[in-house]
Structures are given as structure tokens and as C-alpha cells.
Amino acid sequence: MQQVAVYRNLHKNCLSIQSRERENYGKIIGYCKSIFLKRPKFVVREKGRLKVIKESRKNVHAFIVGECPHLNLWSWQKDVKMGGNPTTKVFYNPYKYSTFVDKDGNPVHKARAVLVNTNYIDADITKEN
Numbered sequence: 648m649q650q651v652a653v654y655r656n657l658h659k660n661c662l663s664i665q666s667r668e669r670e671n672y673g674k675i676i677g678y679c680k681s682i683f684l685k686r687p688k689f690v691v692r693e694k695g696r697l698k699v700i701k702e703s704r705k706n707v708h709a710f711i712v713g714e715c716p717h718l719n720l721w722s723w724q725k726d727v728k729m730g731g732n733p734t735t736k737v738f739y740n741p742y743k744y745s746t747f748v749d750k751d752g753n754p755v756h757k758a759r760a761v762l763v764n765t766n767y768i769d770a771d772i773t774k775e776n
Contacts, residue, residue: 648714652690653682653763654707661765667712680765684713687761687770689737689747696741709739709747711763732759734769 650667656678664677688711695708737755739747746754749772758770 648685648716650712651676651682651684651715652710652712653684654710655765657705662763664715665710682715682763684711684761684763685716686757686759687711687713688757689739689755691739691741691746693745696745699741709741711747711761711768713761732771732773734762735772737761737768737770 652665652667653662654665656663659678661678661680662682663675664679664682666672666674666676690710690712692708695706699705699708735749735755737747737749737758738744744752744754746756747768749755755770755772758772760771762769
């Protein structure tokens with residue numbers, strides 16, 4: 648499985664997929680409208696968030712880092728669905744929160760799996776036994 652970081656690309660109106668593998672670390676390896684990741688971590692770089700607040704100008708500082716089980720799980724379709732366990736909508740707004748949060752404002756730092764679309768994030772945050 649390939650380790651990747653995904654972020655919303657506002658210029659291209661899609662998601663950018665960045666490699667987290669040693670040989671291509673940081674290199675953009677693809678673009679998509681939706682992607683499925685296993686064992687994701689929700690990462691916010693605080694200095695980047697503070698710069699957004701100070702300048703009122705967006706920059707790339709928030710990512711979802713996880714394992715992409717197979718390249719065919721990248722899609723240009725907008726409404727790919729994730730089956731299995733119930734999912735929770737996850738949001739990020741640098742002006743309101745310092746982390747990704749659920750609908751109740753509770754911080755979300757990791758999940759079992761996630762489906763990232765250009766307009767929303769569905770995460771399986773159920774606890775493992």
C-alpha cells in the first residue's frame with residue numbers, strides 16, 4: 648500500500664495526492680475528485696494555520712495522510728460511497744478550529760478509514776476492540 652497525503656486543491660477544484668514514500672516524498676502523484684484511505688491521520692500544520700488567520704489568505708497546511716490500498720480507488724466521480732461501518736462527516740475550518748472536527752466540534756486526529764471528496768470527508772472513527 649502506498650502512503651499518501653491528500654489535500655484540497657483550490658486552483659484545480661480537486662484533490663491533490665502527494666507521495667509519502669521515501670523515493671518520491673512530497674511529489675504530487677495524482678489528482679482526483681475522491682479517494683479512499685486506510686488508517687488516516689488528520690494533520691494540521693499550526694504555523695500554516697496561523698498564517699491563514701493573519702493574512703486571510705488560504706495556503707496548503709492541512710492534510711489527510713493514510714494508506715491508499717490500490718490506485719484504482721482514486722476517482723474522478725464525485726459521489727463514490729464508502730460501505731461498512733457508519734461514517735462521520737469531518738470538517739476543517741482554520742478560522743474556527745485548530746484541528747479537523749466532527750459535526751459536534753470534537754477533534755478528529757485519526758480514523759480506521761476515510762473517503763475524501765472535494766466537498767466532504769466521511770470517516771469511520773469507530774473504536775477497534
